[in-house]
Amino acid sequence: MLPDSRINIIAREDDVCFGILLSRFHEAWSLRLGGMHGVGNDPQYTPSTGFETFPFPEGLSPNISPAAYADDPWADRIGKAAIALNDLREKWLNPPDLTRREPEVVPGFPDRLVPIDDAAAKILKKRTLTNLYNERPTWLANAHADLDAAVAAAYGWPADISEEDALARLFALNQERAGAASAAEMLDEPAE
Template identity: 55%
Template sequence: MFIIDFGADQAEGAAAAYEAPFEYVREHVQPVRATNRRKAYRERWWLHVEPRPAMRSALAPLPRFIATPTVAKHRLFAWLSAPTLPDHQLIVVAREDDYAFGVLHSRAHELWSLRMGTSLEDRPRYTPTSTFETFPFPWPLDTPDEALTDERRAHRDAIGEAARALDERRRRWLNLPELVREEPDVVPSLPPRLLPVDEDAERELERRTLTSLYNARPAWLAHLHDTLDAAVFAAYGWGEAGAP
């Protein structure tokens, strides 16, 4: 599924140059927007209601960024890559480094988000203002490399290595090489798409989601998280007795 997006402020004439998607929006979206009480919604009907220009600007220079579901049973973080943009069901962090990914995916941050966040029915909700913005990282994310001590660089590298190992092993589980094949995307500038090799592979891949993986939590996944947690706890100066 694709979502039509003409950017944050593209003029109607420029958007109309994309004939097929513009016609679809004109036919299906404009009639609904025409009845909206807000003038901006009626007059700029081909654009998303809240196009988030600040978010777009923050993500634009990054080859990848961190995302987590707003509401989810498990507090999972994953990498998304340009030109993908998140919708309102995702919270994104404009960082491309493994250190940030590793700390966010640690037990320390998970417990903080459960304590400081809210919930929807029985599922935790990640609220950036009370979870991300208040979270005490081992040192601020915007600390320049030259300001880090050798000890902190060593901790950063250990966290990054553990985070990469976790991400790579999960990706392999989600898309086993024997189940997928690469096919060029219809847009030449985009990376190849991973498609199932046959119908049996398609059914198996549908079953392989991060939620199902964390529901099962196999030993290899638990071990990778234990390794990541140990690296993060060490950056805080916690021993086993002081770890959460």
């Protein structure tokens, strides 16, 4: 099912892929290669260019089962940083003093978080990821910096690598892998 033509869903059972996709490296790659949408030239995520061409760190690509890198220290570090970032965001979006858990009526679905009262509902209405990232509090910036450092380490890069240097290295890695894939395809072709 495609709920909307502008929604992209990447289904994974690990936090490593989630963390890599939340890194500043993937963000820069997808913004550079993605198109613009709408009158205000809002960036749009284009899976064919932003996701399919993105060179994930060696051994951590989405076509590899998470079980294959379960003992990888880089994967562990990225996964932990992604979980920490997500936990912080969830606590901001749905703070325990404004929400309560109610059991879901459908078996197998997670509990629902609902506002404790009308005043909480008004506050929660303003607690969106867009508003959070527009505010960009220090705790959020620090959590992203930790995640970015973990992803940079998986590439073998310094944590403070510039965006332009990271993009140049990603492009070189993309070209290297595309060349290796082309060579492998040529070897698989039957001789004429």
